[in-house]
Amino acid sequence: MSVTRRTYRYNILWNAALIHRLSGIGLVVFLPLHFLVLGLAIESAGKLDSFLQLAQMPVVKLAEFALVFLLVVHLLGGARLLALELLPWLDGQKLLAVGAASVAALVAIIFLIRVL
Amino acid sequence: MSNASDVLQVSLWRGGAEGGFKTYEVPLRPNQTILDIVTWVQRNLDATLSYRFACRVGMCGSCAMMVNGHPRWTCRTHVAKVAQKGVVEIAPLANMPIIKDLAADMRQFFDKWVVAHGAFAGSKTRADEIELIKPAEPARVAVDAAIECINCGICYAACDTVRWNPEYLGPAALNRAWSLNNDVRDADHAGRLAAVSADGGCHNCHSHQSCQAHCPQSLNPTRSIAGLKRLSTQAYLRGDLKP
Numbered sequence: 001m002s003v004t005r006r007t008y009r010y011n012i013l014w015n016a017a018l019i020h021r022l023s024g025i026g027l028v029v030f031l032p033l034h035f036l037v038l039g040l041a042i043e044s045a046g047k048l049d050s051f052l053q054l055a056q057m058p059v060v061k062l063a064e065f066a067l068v069f070l071l072v073v074h075l076l077g078g079a080r081l082l083a084l085e086l087l088p089w090l091d092g093q094k095l096l097a098v099g100a101a102s103v104a105a106l107v108a109i110i111f112l113i114r115v116l
Numbered sequence: 117m118s119n120a121s122d123v124l125q126v127s128l129w130r131g132g133a134e135g136g137f138k139t140y141e142v143p144l145r146p147n148q149t150i151l152d153i154v155t156w157v158q159r160n161l162d163a164t165l166s167y168r169f170a171c172r173v174g175m176c177g178s179c180a181m182m183v184n185g186h187p188r189w190t191c192r193t194h195v196a197k198v199a200q201k202g203v204v205e206i207a208p209l210a211n212m213p214i215i216k217d218l219a220a221d222m223r224q225f226f227d228k229w230v231v232a233h234g235a236f237a238g239s240k241t242r243a244d245e246i247e248l249i250k251p252a253e254p255a256r257v258a259v260d261a262a263i264e265c266i267n268c269g270i271c272y273a274a275c276d277t278v279r280w281n282p283e284y285l286g287p288a289a290l291n292r293a294w295s296l297n298n299d300v301r302d303a304d305h306a307g308r309l310a311a312v313s314a315d316g317g318c319h320n321c322h323s324h325q326s327c328q329a330h331c332p333q334s335l336n337p338t339r340s341i342a343g344l345k346r347l348s349t350q351a352y353l354r355g356d357l358k359p
Contacts, residue, residue, distance in 0.1 A: 005185030005205075008276055013324045084323055086346060089339040093325060 016077060016097035023074040030067060061115050069108035076100035124199060126153055128165065129207040133214050137205065150190035150198070150206060151179050154218060167218035174332065177268030181218050182207040187273035189332040209273040225269050225286065232289035233311050236296060239303035247301045255298040262295040262340045264333045271327035271337050283316035287327035287337030290318050294340035297347065306356065309347055313357055318344035 008014050040048040054060055080096050090096075122144050127137040140157050151169055158165040169179035174192040181190050183198050184205050195204065212220040240247070249256050271287035272278055278286050293312045297305050312318050318341045327337040351357035 007185035008274075008279075008324075008326060011324055011326055011329065014276060014326070017322050017324060081323065084342055086349065089336075089342055093323070 012094045012097055016101070019073060019101065020077040020081075023070040023077070026067075026070045027074060030070075061112065064115065065108050065112040068111045069104050072107045073101055073104035076103060121202070123202070124153065124195065125203045126157065127203070127205040128154070128157060128218065129214070130165075130217055131214075132216060135214070135217075137207075144195070144202075148195045150181070150183050150188065150193045150195060150204065153195065153204065154181075154190065154206065165218070166216045175266065177266035180209055180268040180270045180273070182210055182273065187270040187330050189268055189270065192332065209269050211273050211275065211278045212269065220269070220273075222269055224282075225272050225288070226267075228285045228289045229267075229292060231311060232285050232293045232317075233296070233304055233308035234289055234292040236299070237302050237304035237307075239301070249300065255300060258298040258343065259295045262291050262298075262335060262337075265291060265335060266333060268332065270330050270332060271335075274326040274330040276324050276326060277320055277322050281316065281320060284320045285312065285316055285318075287321075287341065290321070290344060291335065291337040291340040293318075294343050297344070306351075309344070309351055310357060312344050313348040313351075318348060321345070 037048070037051060040051055055064070077097070077100050080093070080100055083090065084093065124142045124144050126140045126142045128140060129135060130138045140161055142153050142156055145152070151172065154165070154167050155169075158167070167179070167181070169191065170176040171178070172191045174189055177189070179190045180187055182188075182205075183190065183193060184200060186198075187209055188198070190206075198204065206218060208214045208218050208220040209222075212222060212225060215221050251257075251260075265288055267288065269288070271291075275284070275287055277284045290312055293308050296302050297308055302308075321338065321341045323338055323342065325336075325338045328335070328339075331337065348357060352359070
């Protein structure tokens with residue numbers, strides 16, 4: 001029997017850290033694939049164009065939506081941490097973390113609306 | 117027990133690490149604290165219950181326990197604020213070995229204060245002039261914000277990083293180091309900064325701020341640790357601190 005409950009899961013900043021790590025892993029998985037696709041352009045423009053036709057599929061657009069969210073939330077979350085560790089202390093870190101996730105979601109939704 | 121609304125269902129951790137929760141019925145009273153509950157059980161139901169307390173007024177930091185999953189000072193925690201539908205679960209402080217029942221072994225917590233150079237290092241004798249320190253000086257303001265720690269171990273029990281990394285010095289020891297490194301009278305700033313910048317030191321902190329959320333003294337150890345990170349980075353860039 002565990003002595004403690006997992007109450008830490010209700011902490012906003014614990015969740016912010018979790019999202020930061022998961023988004024980082026997601027970007028690490030994405031980047032090699034991204035460079036492989038860019039590498040197609042070196043082989044032939046036709047190959048790249050035919051591959052980019054896949055981007056018209058709804059599932060790819062949804063994946064791009066998720067990717068934009070991951071990129072922005074990782075960027076803003078990382079900026080928050082750098083500011084926290086290198087600049088004078090700023091209160092309201094929970095608000096900043098929620099703000100970072102909200103801005104990331106907003107940017108991703110705007111992106112999705114534009115590509116649909 | 118006469119009326120269900122007058123009775124609390126209290127689960128207390130019994131035994132060591134391999135123990136379990138045992139439920140007791142405790143009469144509900146006005147202004148009752150969690151420590152009152154534990155004391156009532158020991159004096160009326162089971163005299164073998166082990167727990168730790170001293171002052172009962174929120175000064176000594178002895179009576180911290182996990183209450184419904186959160187570390188709290190039990191002498192200043194009212195049952196009415198934390199009971200969930202008449203149920204209270206009380207366990208020994210997390211992130212520390214269990215001695216027995218509700219008493220956690222705090223040796224590692226205090227040992228880490230020593231590792232973090234938590235003792236004031238004076239450089240003057242009684243024959244020297246008293247150091248004049250203006251209360252408004254930024255360093256003194258930083259000390260004032262961190263100085264009221266009562267060593268209760270609540271931040272240590274709340275810390276996710278301690279849970280993941282047993283070598284991590286923890287919020288209280290690092291908060292202490294920050295307050296001493298802002299004390300102009302202290303003569304061990306460089307040695308202390310090297311100690312808290314090493315493995316298990318300030319750079320391990322993930323800034324989840326659970327320490328701040330739970331500190332009964334309303335301190336913000338995360339802010340202190342962020343300050344140590346800044347000092348450490350500055351010292352590294354100056355070449356004063358080697359990796």
